[in-house]
Amino acid sequence: MKHLLAACCLLAAVSVSHAGAPGGDSPAPELASVHAVVADFDTGATLFAKQADAVVPIASLTKLMMAMVVLDAEQPLDEWLKIVPRDRPIEKNAYSRLRIGSEAKRRDLLLIALMSSENLACHVLAASYPGGTSAFVAAMNSKARELGMTETHFVDPSGLSPSNRSTAGDLIKMANAAAHYAQIREFSTTPEYTVDFRSPAYTLGYGNTNVLARGDKWDIRLSKTGFINEAGRCLIMIATVGERAVTMVLLDSFGTRSPVGDANRVKRWLETGNSGAVAGAARDYERQRTAAYRVCGDAAPPPVPSGVPGS
Secondary structure, eight states, X not given: OHHXXXXXXXXHHTTEEEOOSTTSOSOOOOOSOSEEEEEETTTOOEEEEESTTOOEEOGGGHHHHHHHHHHHTTOOTTOEEEOOOOSSOOSSOOOOOOOTTOEEEHHHHHXXXXXXXXXXXXXXXHHTXXXXXXXXXXXXXXXXXXXXXXXXXXXXXXXXXXXXXXXXXXXXXXXXXXXXXXXXXXXHHOOEEEEEEBTTTEEEEEEOSOGGGGSSSOEEEEEEEEEETTTEEEEEEXXXXXXXXXXXXXXXXXXXXXXXXXXXXXXXXXXXXXXXXXXXXXXXXXXXXXXXXXXXXXXXXXXXXXXXXXX
């Protein structure tokens, strides 16, 4: 078994490439994420790629596509929408604090879906789309094709289904397209927000699921986190590093803070050529998952990190 794992790790190394680090000859960054792409936002040049073509579950990163479809429909953002229950069972448990039967503005539902990954808000937004949820999901897939995301498929608007699948390479295209929407940039990077509901009247406070968006050490243009067991911990972020905007797609890592750690490692690597090391369980998880994907592809065993689904 040890020999097999060593061989697998050797094979995995073939799928890692990088360019654009200081000096151009620094080693590739060490990341906890099993799949990753780092690209220059303005030029599109790939600076680092790691198993970027593997088709994998993407969890709540889905919500960036959901938001583009909502905004493309040009429905009034100040329209009050009723919080309706899901019309079919969901594959994962997903707690929501929204009260069924109450009302919120479309703008606020979109905001908390992006910044705080509110899953029921996605369902309400999709249900209010012309033609309902099925038409909404069809529009998501049509938008993916329009963006050239050839390895991407959606079955639900929130990302709770592991059947929402894409590649790190495709998600670079989605992130860059989403960054051209002013509301997505604003909503996904809002640190915290309080929503006013009516019928009955109540308020709920929300915080951004990306801790980096709640601090002042990063200049972040766009952000989205994601998690379900099958996808592991995921993060999409567009941020200014040095004097250039960089798009990061980080998929399938272990531990709540691993994607944040990877973002910091990418930043350090771009600035200094040295990423630092991944420690402990996150490092072991990445090595085992990388080896499994290289040997088994889609048949690799699913990750099992703990946490709140759909974040």
